[in-house]
Amino acid sequence: MPVTVRWLLRHPELHLAAAGGSDDLSREIDFVVTTELADPAQWLSGGELVLTTGIGLLDRTGAVADRVGCDRYVQRLVERGIVALGFGVGLTFDDIPQDLVDAAAAARLPLIVVPRPTPFVAIARAVADRSAELQYRAQELAARAQPRMTRAAVSGGAVALLKELATACDGAALLLDDDGRVTQSAPAGVSPAVMRAVGEQVRGHRTSSAVTIGAETAIVTQPIRVAGRTYGHLAVASRHEPRPTDHVLIGHANSLLALDFDKPHRLDALAVRVNIAVFTLLLGDEPDGAHIQTLAVDAADGHGRVRVLVCRDLGANAGRVAGLLGARLTELRRPAFAVARPDGEVAVLLRGTDGEEAIAGLLGALPRSARRHVRAGVSSSVPLTAVADAYRDAITIAGTALRGGPVADRTSAAGVSLVATTDGRAALDVLSRLLIDPLVAYDDAHGTALTESLRSYLENHGQWETAATDLGVHRHTLRARIAKVETELGVDLGSARVRAELLLALLIRT
Incomplete structure (x- = not known):
């Protein structure tokens, strides 16, 4: 500078x-x-x-x-x-x-x-040091101006943003339509001559940025464009040559205006997709799956992948919990896909890259009284086309979690997933009644420990010495007990399938 x-x-x-x-x-x-x-x-x-x-x-x-x-x-x-x-x-x-x-x-x-x-060198050094100091100050002022411009755009729209830009650039900021007509300006009293000059520059550069430096006024113009759509032009006119920081601030303002102008277009497009899905349901038809997936695309990460978080055992509180989790997602400026299910569960759509810290932060929105009773599980990262499968996986995984404990993932489900699912438990309950109940009845009637011995034998993979040591008996005693189990149940423990079913039937009882 x-x-x-x-x-x-x-x-x-x-x-x-x-x-x-x-x-x-x-x-x-x-x-x-x-x-x-x-x-x-x-x-x-x-x-x-x-x-x-x-x-x-x-x-x-x-x-x-x-x-x-x-x-x-x-x-x-x-x-x-x-x-x-x-x-x-x-x-x-x-x-x-x-x-x-x-x-x-x-x-x-x-x-x-x-x-x-x-010395001449002292003069050169003084000028260089002052120039560096002014440049640093300008960059610092620009860094401070950018958040003010962002807040102005959010709270006051284009008019408030133009005021901040004009102040930061020490000039006048103007918004023009595609024909070069000034629609808004800050300050309000921009001279007609400047407005004419800005309009002529816009009409001469409809699709590109331009800078002209005249005897009294320097003008910078930029088209406001998003995805090939032009929403007008942004201009700054000042009495000084545009500084590097001015160009940075003008570009920042342009981006904010582009987002603001494009928002209704994006919302309209989203509303159309939602309306089509709703109308399809009202007509009694199944909505197109690919079309429905586009409604949730903003919830995915940069690779189009998502995870499903399920919170179980909420009962009548499911609706309240879904609302709290949805509100937290909104606070984080993320799409709020959180829904209460009829069976007391809440399902939440997350980004595929969301890890333990992000999920813990989300669940932090729940009061302690609710979090103490929740069993939560999260699926692996999947494409949007596999959300239904991910939801079913998350239900199973959540069933393996401890109430009020950490969120379970696929690694937590190893060895307990069958017990955690409703259908799995139902099948295993039948198996337990058929195979284990008779053994328990025999132990009760005769004072034996066949059930305990069978479990130790199976969990130790048929290793006689190890199982006998766990039970505190001699291996010959254990062999006699296992032979008695085979006789009473009428099974052959030499079969791997028989051993697997018996172990599952035993696990369901714990």
């Missing part, structure tokens, strides 16, 4: 002074150059502060250039666009030659006296 000549003259450690020339000390210094060339103009690009001790004003004989020579020297610098000329005294010259002072004054070029104790 540039530094002005006025600021440089006021620097307390440089001890510089003005020696005539232009009264316009607001000129901005882009760079500092030291040169003793008689004609340095060809090595300059404009915007520089040129520092010299005047060696270039001496001819081969050592004579000082006259007024005509000083005029030519100054004129070449002015034509090149330098900002000011700094003259170091006490070396080549004790004072600035009067002809150079008069030439600078005639050309309205600021002329600065640099005293002998002040």
Whole structure:
């Protein structure tokens, strides 16, 4: 960011002074150059502060250039666009030659006296440090302005956003339609001439951004576009050349406006899909599955995958819990897919990338009284087309969870999933009555431990020594008991299928 000549003259450690020339000390210094060339103009690009001790004003004989020579020297610098000329005294010259002072004054070029104790490098360093400081401040102000602009867009819409943008860019912010007509502006009193100039620039650049820098006004225009749809144009007009931070803020405002303008379009499209699904149901038809899936696409992660969370054993509280979980999702700016099921369950659609921390944070919305009774399970990550299967998996997994305990996942279901499902338990209950009840009755009648022995034998994979040690009996005693089990139940424990069914029948009783 540039530094002005006025600021440089006021620097307390440089001890510089003005020696005539232009009264316009607001000129901005882009760079500092030291040169003793008689004609340095060809090595300059404009915007520089040129520092010299005047060696270039001496001819081969050592004579000082006259007024005509000083005029030519100054004129070449002015034509090149330098900002000011700094003259170091006490070396080549004790004072600035009067002809150079008069030439600078005639050309309205600021002329600065640099005293002998002040090194040229100190001036260059001061300008560089000030430029870096101003650039940091500008970036800091832009960083502060962006949240204000976002809040303004959310709470006050386009008008409030334009006011913040105009303030941050120190100019005027305008909103135009596609024909270049100004629809809103901030501040309100933008001159007709500026509005005409902005409109002409928009009409000349309907599909692209543009920047024009005039004698009095600089104009930046950008189309507001989303997915090929143009919602108008954003413009900023100011008396200064657009700064890098201005472009950042204008781009941020453009994005906010694009989101705001596109929101009704997205909501309308969503409403159409919802209406089609509802009407299909009212007509008694089954809605198209692919069409229904598009309604939930915003709930998926970046790869289109989801997880299903199920909370069981809620009873009459299922509706309240679904509402609380849906509200938490809304607070997180996420689609609220949380529904109470008729059997006292709540199903929640999550992103496929949601892990333990995210799920725990979601369940944190529940009061402790409700969380103590909940058994929660979450499915693996699946595409939207497999949501129904994921829901069934989550029901089974939730059945393996402890009440009020951590959320169970597929790894928690290993070894207990059959016991956790309603259908599985029903089948195993029948199996237990057929195979285990007779054994328990025999133990009760005879004071034996056949049931306990069978379980230890099966859980230890038929390893006699290990099972006998667990029971605290000799392996021959265990062999006799297992033989008695086979006799009483009429089964062959040499069959892997028989052993598997008996173990399941035993597990259902615990």
